[in-house]
Amino acid sequence: MSPPSDRMLMSRRGLLRGAAAAPAAWVLAACTSDTLNGESTDGERAPDDPDGELLQEAVAVVSGLVDLVSRAITERPVAARDLRALLRTHRRHAEVLGSARRASATTAPTTSETPGLPRGRAAVLSMVASEETRASRRHLRHVARASSGPFAQLLASISAAEAQLATTLQAV
Amino acid sequence: MTASAGKAPATAASPTPEAGVGPLQAALAAEHAALYAYGVVGAILGRDEERAVMSYDEHRAQRDELVARIGPAAVAAEPAYALPFPVTDDRQAQRLARVVEHRCAAVYADVVSRTSGAARMLAARGLTDCALRGLRWDDAPEPFPGLGSLRS
Numbered sequence: 001m002s003p004p005s006d007r008m009l010m011s012r013r014g015l016l017r018g019a020a021a022a023p024a025a026w027v028l029a030a031c032t033s034d035t036l037n038g039e040s041t042d043g044e045r046a047p048d049d050p051d052g053e054l055l056q057e058a059v060a061v062v063s064g065l066v067d068l069v070s071r072a073i074t075e076r077p078v079a080a081r082d083l084r085a086l087l088r089t090h091r092r093h094a095e096v097l098g099s100a101r102r103a104s105a106t107t108a109p110t111t112s113e114t115p116g117l118p119r120g121r122a123a124v125l126s127m128v129a130s131e132e133t134r135a136s137r138r139h140l141r142h143v144a145r146a147s148s149g150p151f152a153q154l155l156a157s158i159s160a161a162e163a164q165l166a167t168t169l170q171a172v
Numbered sequence: 173m174t175a176s177a178g179k180a181p182a183t184a185a186s187p188t189p190e191a192g193v194g195p196l197q198a199a200l201a202a203e204h205a206a207l208y209a210y211g212v213v214g215a216i217l218g219r220d221e222e223r224a225v226m227s228y229d230e231h232r233a234q235r236d237e238l239v240a241r242i243g244p245a246a247v248a249a250e251p252a253y254a255l256p257f258p259v260t261d262d263r264q265a266q267r268l269a270r271v272v273e274h275r276c277a278a279v280y281a282d283v284v285s286r287t288s289g290a291a292r293m294l295a296a297r298g299l300t301d302c303a304l305r306g307l308r309w310d311d312a313p314e315p316f317p318g319l320g321s322l323r324s
Contacts, residue, residue: 085207087312092315109189136300143284143296153285156296160277161301164313 051146058142058155059097061135065090068115068131071125075117079124082172085164086128093158106158131168138164193242195286199295200242202279203235204249209272212255216265223308227269230305234298241294261285269309274320279304281318 037169047054067085118127138158146152181201210228217224259268283295283316303317 086209089313089315096316110323112321140293140300141295144293149285149287152292152296152301153281154285154316154319156299157281159296160300161315164302164303164307164317167307168313 030080051151053095054142055151058139058158059094061138062090062093062097063159065131066094066136069128072117072128076119076121077126078121079128080170081127082121083128086132086169089161089165093161096154097158125169125172129166132162132166132169136160136166177316184230193245193291195243196238196242196291196294197247198279199276199283199298200235201233201236201247202237202276204247205253206231206272206276207235208249208253209255209268212259213269213272217262218260222306224265224269227305227308234301237294239293266309269310270306273306273311274303277306278317278320282292 066087068082069090073083073087115127115131124149136159139155139162143152143156143159146155207228208225210231212222212225214221214228219225255268256271257264257268259265277299280295280299283291284299287295301319306317307313
């Protein structure tokens with residue numbers, strides 16, 4: 001079975017196919033993944049999901065970040081203000097990837113180890129930034145391996161978001 | 173050429189990444205437009221505006237890489253582009269830079285879905301670069317760069 005991003009992004013892809021043929025970027029249609037939040041069904045999917053293992057790995061990476069940032073907010077309140085937006089982002093990633101995992105009926109990912117937290121605010125933010133960068137690179141490697149184009153697209157976007165978060169934390 | 177070559181498609185509805193460099197033409201067209209826009213941004217902000225110069229240089233490097241990869245069929249730049257709104261002051265110039273990065277990110281995200289192998293990775297890196305340049309122009313991080321309506 002393929003991740004639901006496959007089927008759910010179809011209408012978006014159709015839109016963008018037409019847009020990509022336009023002569024200049026200014027006339028490109030807005031990127032509207034409007035169907036991604038819809039409920040998916042398994043009925044149209046093949047029993048073998050070439051991206052199933054990859055999806056589990058991606059979920060594990062995001063789950064690790066959710067755990068890490070949640071723990072940092074709880075255990076290092078001095079850094080909480082800087083980290084709440086990150087947690088929202090990672091939970092959103094987990095939500096989208098998690099619904100994909102449920103729909104593709106893959107087994108739950110193994111819990112990833114989260115590193116220990118340093119004491120000071122700057123040290124915590126620096127550590128989280130490093131983990132964001134690491135996650136971004138891992139998701140970029142996932143992009144290369146994905147069989148499904150729309151799934152690769154989702155992973156590339158998540159990788160870019162994590163790179164943004166790392167850069168933002170490094171600037172604090 | 174594609175990663176899925178020789179394999180049965182996962183589902184009848186699954187789009188298969190396209191072979192060749194065709195999808196990269198959309199990215200190249202976007203880079204041409206971005207360079208035009210940054211010319212305007214730089215003119216408004218002045219040559220001392222380091223962010224504009226850096227952004228222009230990065231888009232130019234990306235354009236050159238795309239041209240090299242696509243080869244003789246590479247699409248040419250249009251003589252001029254219609255800006256999405258009038259740009260007459262610093263605030264509008266900075267807004268234009270953010271719009272450029274958002275639109276280029278959307279194009280790269282689309283190209284990622286339509287390619288495989290080296291072309292896909294070029295597009296994925298282009299997507300990240302746009303997302304990071306957006307921060308340079310005071311854009312806030314977003315959960316899904318290039319995938320607009322997933323933002324919330």
